[in-house]
Amino acid sequence: MNKLIELEWRKLQRKKVFGELIVYWVILMFLPVFFLKVVLAESPLVEFGNSYTDALSLMLPIQMGFVLFGASLINHVFIEEYKNKTMTLSFGYPISRKTLVMAKVQFIFLAVFLCTMISFVLAGITTYVFDRFIDVIDGKPSMADLMNFTVRTIIHSAVVALASLIPLFPFGIWRRAVIPTVICAVFLIQLHNLLGLLRITLNQDVLYAVLSVLGAASVYLAVKTINQLGDV
Template identity: 30%
Template sequence: MRSLLKLIRLELRKNKINLYKGSLIASLAIMLFMLLIVFTEIDDPGDFATYADVFDGVHIFVKAVFMVFGAVLISKLVIDEYKNNTIDLLFMYPIPRKKLMAAKLMIVSLFMLITIFIANVLVGAAIVGFNHYFIEAISGELTTELIGEHLIRAASDAVYSAGIGLIPLYFGMRKKSVPTTIVTGVLIAGLLSSDFGSFQLGNQVGVSLFLGIVGVIIAYLSIRKIETQDVA
């Protein structure tokens, strides 16, 4: 486990990836977007009239943004390596290929797990604070039960997304294509965020659990035979 964590740190340094900065910028963008929507339509609140509506919107935007972010991360850590043939050099190191690939995929899953939960909490708290101290645009009472539901959903979204975020790997690896990987992430984000009347696919636990398992299976299959696989 310690060696795997060391590989994760080396991967982040090698690719010059600053996850803290990127996730902070993404969270701030979501926060400003939500504040703009909620507090510029005070006379006609529309879909964000209550705290429940606002929290639902936060979950949708956070999951969509970081799903695309995860696809970009897969492109940077995995697809680019295959496309530019730098993966050959990486596999020459005296480290098992499985462990190297596992480190890359763990970066993506841990990123999705941590950032989606934190972003949901921070964006939700910012909207609640702004509504309390500046403009009371959201009706209804903010109850302990509602906060608990928000935190539980934030945690469940984070867990499911840690698996779902790996699905673009399958499509990107087929043609070693960065655009395909990112487009797949966008399509998945759009599908999970879309409304079909009163039905939202991303709110269905069964669907999210199924897609999360699919992502984990894809990750497993991508490294299962990598020790003997031709990387060309």
């Protein structure tokens, strides 16, 4: 399995993907400060700047932006290979299709997971540095805040990685369509805000648990039906 995952890494258009990745990192590392200092500064009902614990509640949905990166990887790893007919070649290997799909899925999961973790660290450092100069968050981070940030970084990175796989079955393998995959990812990123506009109150952790289950279900369906969906 490790060799198959490594093969996916070698086949990837790395310069293109790294360029896209850098854009995500740069934007998301400054977004928490931008929201605290500009967007939410004049809102008396917003309490994200009251402490580092409250600020973390703002950072979690911001890092959902990497769901879009997962959609991009689905395009590179699945959709483009179907369109270029290289998927048919891959299915000709003396390895089961289900094993090949699982290798591709694991590659996407690990890539999104690790990149989201790095983004969390970059955003955390940037927010702390800016806070020292322009005072966007009240107080200083405690050891408990740092431990909470570390735990939430790991858990939420896994959530983002699973959520990014939700478009895999319906749009990556079944329909093999790029635009619906991207639209689905954008919808997932904005889901928390859309629920707020509809006055639907849903605990953030419950929402992320549901997204994780949907991502796992999409993977299950993709692996389960890969032999029936054809090569083209």
